[in-house]
Amino acid sequence: MRPEHSLGEIPADWPIPDQAALVAARDAALDALKDTELAGRRLGRYYDPMGKFAGATYRTVLPNDPGQITAADLFAVTLLSVRLRPTATRRLLDDERHRDAVQRRLMAVPEDANLAEADAPTLVDASALYGDVKRALANPRTAKSDPWVTASKLCARKRPYLLPVRDSKVRELLHIRLRSDHRHDWLIHRGLMRDRTIRRLLHDAKSNATTEGGSRVDVRDSPLRVLDVALWTHAIKLDAS
Template sequence: MTKQGKPEMTPDWSAVDDLIANREDTLDRLREYFGEVDWREKKSGYTGAWFERFDRGGDRSEVKDRFTSADMIAVSMLSIIVPARAAWLLIDDPGGTFTQLLAQIPTDIELVDVDAPGADPMSACHELWTQARRLRGVGPTTASKLLARKRPHLLPVQDSVVLAALGSPDIVWEPLRQKLRAGLHGQLVELGVEAGVPDKISALRVLDVALWMTYRPGTDSGPRA
């Protein structure tokens, strides 16, 4: 993704490399985030652990090509409230734009498997991003979480914490695709398996959670010694 007239900035991957190098710390943080919580006992936990799984997911066959009220609830689990008018336009989709674009994006392809930046289905992903961003009150973080809910294996969650850790203010789909293909994807899968992350959780989400848990406000903003 590029901004009009501006080249995409190259992320600083040192934070990601640190996650891999500090494996035990990363595993601990993943286990903390995705650990099961009994809400009736009012134990602390992370609602975002259910982002992909709430209502059986946003990419299941019955709802994969349309936004639903469950998707709006799911993004609220990541501390995002979609403005009422934007939520209505996404769900009701008066012109059919969102449904048409989602229908062009398969649910069974991962970002690591995309052959080239301009190859299908990325052109439809870019247009879906553009259309979502045109809705009043839908900023880049909200848009990324909406798209990640519908295509969790292809499109990453990108919030201010993650982008700051990467030293990049821009969307990082293409450089991330290259990094995944250079070996990061397999490393993330291994981390997820070893940490006991639920099967439905994508490698992209493993990366997002690991970065967020390491660099979020209130932490030491880096790997533990």
């Protein structure tokens, strides 16, 4: 089976992961989720409201206006261990050119779009949003400035069902090339979200989410975000024994 057949509708010029890349990512995700009790305990530690991790606060800190980026969004992103430079903050919040460009992109991307089923135009608009956010965050005085992690985390807060939180730990776990295109990365995650077995294991892991003390944790994040947390906590070998 050609890989694009399992990925749904894809923009014509996007770099499509080959079958080997899709299989490697799926195997890694299955390894992270196969023990749903362990995966659930890790989710529980991450989402424990009394714990040290960002948990649901990254998504729930208010306001979270789907049509614009505010100071609350920037604060939420810092909870995921990224730093925002003052100049980047000013461009996103105060610079009319950057702020208006990002708002136009946000309005073009449906709030309820999800990565598994999004059509090609939605993916194209999402890519344009990511590009504008990254340009606003980049240091114009540094030719090699590439704030891809911060841009990914900021965009993921605004469209949590559509855009994955990309970071080096998860990319390495999924065997994604170091300098991979974000569109290629998104399609890797799309393949995972369209996989019935992974969705089932993810559901079971959420059902098993407990704190270190054994208390039940209600994980209400988007499935895409929960998958990212499950992969990240597995990648860092979070001790949940």
